[in-house]
Amino acid sequence: xxxxxxxxxxxxxxxxxxxxxxxxxxxxxxxxxxxxxxxxxxxxxxxxxxxxxxxxxxxxxxxxxxxxxxxxxxxxxxxxxxxxxxxxxxxxxxxxxxxxxxxxxxxxxxxxxxxxxxxxxxxxxxxxxxxxxxxxxxxxxxxxxxxxxxxxxxxxxxxxxxxxxxxxxxxxxxxxxxxxxxxxxxxxxxxxxxxxxxxxxxxxxxxxxxxxxxxxxxxxxxxxxxxxxxxxxxxxxxxxxxxxxxxxxxxxxxxxxxxxxxxxxxxxxxxxxxxxxxxxxxxxxx
Numbered sequence: 001x002x003x004x005x006x007x008x009x010x011x012x013x014x015x016x017x018x019x020x021x022x023x024x025x026x027x028x029x030x031x032x033x034x035x036x037x038x039x040x041x042x043x044x045x046x047x048x049x050x051x052x053x054x055x056x057x058x059x060x061x062x063x064x065x066x067x068x069x070x071x072x073x074x075x076x077x078x079x080x081x082x083x084x085x086x087x088x089x090x091x092x093x094x095x096x097x098x099x100x101x102x103x104x105x106x107x108x109x110x111x112x113x114x115x116x117x118x119x120x121x122x123x124x125x126x127x128x129x130x131x132x133x134x135x136x137x138x139x140x141x142x143x144x145x146x147x148x149x150x151x152x153x154x155x156x157x158x159x160x161x162x163x164x165x166x167x168x169x170x171x172x173x174x175x176x177x178x179x180x181x182x183x184x185x186x187x188x189x190x191x192x193x194x195x196x197x198x199x200x201x202x203x204x205x206x207x208x209x210x211x212x213x214x215x216x217x218x219x220x221x222x223x224x225x226x227x228x229x230x231x232x233x234x235x236x237x238x239x240x241x242x243x244x245x246x247x248x249x250x251x252x253x254x255x256x257x258x259x260x261x262x263x264x265x266x267x268x269x270x271x272x273x274x275x276x277x278x279x280x281x282x283x284x285x286x
Contacts, residue, residue: 001259001282003030004054006061006216008202008209009047016041021049024208036061037199042084045069045196046204053261054213056279063170064200065150071163071193072178074185081118081175082191093187095160104184105152105164109177114144118175147172162189165197213280214252214259222251222263229255229284232263232277242273251275255284 011020017038025033030051036058039047045068048061074093078085096104148169155164166177175191182189197204202216214221228238232253249265261281267274 001053001261001286004052004213004280004282005030005050006054006057006211006213007033007049007051008205008211009049010205010207011039011044011047013044014041017047020047024049025051028210034058039196040082040084040194042082043194043196045194046199046202047196048199048202053280053282057213057217057262060217061199065167065169066172066196066200067165067167067198068174069154069163069165069193069195069197070174070178070191071161072182072189073192074160074162074182074187074189076190077179077182077188078190081179082194085190087190089188091188093160093182093185095157096185098155098157101157101162101185102152102155104181105155108184109181110149110151112146112148115147115173115176115180116142116144117173118179145171149177161192163193212259213262217250217252217262219250219252219262221254223254223256226255226284229253229260232275232281233260233283235277237266237274237276239272239274241271243271245273250278253281258284260284 007024009020009024011017017035021033021035024030028051032055033049033051034055036048036050039045050057050061074095075090076087077089079088149172150167150169153165156162162181166174168174174194178189178191195204224232224238228240231238245265245268247265247268251263251265253260253263260283262278263275263281264278265273266276
């Protein structure tokens with residue numbers, strides 16, 4: 001478990017998410033590495049990676065709120081909605097003033113909104129990834145999805161470029177947001193810059209930040225004896241008395257200050273909880 005870590009990576013521009021984490025794996029000598037959500041090659045900023053046994057924790061780190069810094073350019077739209085694509089549409093535009101832009105953002109693009117994901121995306125429809133269909137010039141109707149836009153800050157207008165910081169729910173496509181904002185301005189636009197500043201409580205580091213799992217995930221600490229730890233390690237349940245616990249709660253398990261992993265509350269019964277090992281769990285001698 002010693003090398004099972006949560007790693008915060010500041011991804012540089014023009015490198016794939018896969019290459020970014022493989023570079024970290026090689027530098028630090030991790031046996032395995034995975035990540036909790038990709039960034040497009042042109043995008044920069046925070047990626048959360050997990051090493052060795054912590055790769056099993058991706059489901060606990062995904063589907064979190066995110067904050068992005070965004071720049072768009074008015075007047076043209078590409079097929080990918082960013083600078084990696086080909087220009088497919090040009091349209092005249094009138095640059096809004098700051099108050100007009102804020103009114104549009106707050107009226108139409110704040111709170112729970114419907115959004116159509118880009119055709120160039122990894123979403124699967126009927127087993128096919130959309131970007132594979134797009135590359136074959138196969139157009140289909142993409143279902144709308146509900147996403148949440150919490151707030152905007154640092155909104156700026158510089159000639160035909162608009163930039164802002166936006167706090168959004170998981171599943172929000174910023175390229176789609178850029179497209180739809182432009183449509184409300186009666187023009188078209190392309191995203192020219194994207195930087196992920198944060199995911200949930202995790203902030204974009206200057207370079208790389210390596211965190212112990214028990215510091216990264218906000219679960220209560222529970223010290224158990226040797227027999228209890230061995231039962232959990234072998235996939236068996238243990239029952240202990242503990243008050244004010246919620247069903248499906250998780251605990252960081254320690255034996256004599258050695259971190260073993262995560263255990264899940266399976267059931268509650270009059271102050272007695274049933275615990276079972278999470279898939280992220282090691283033995284006392286690991």
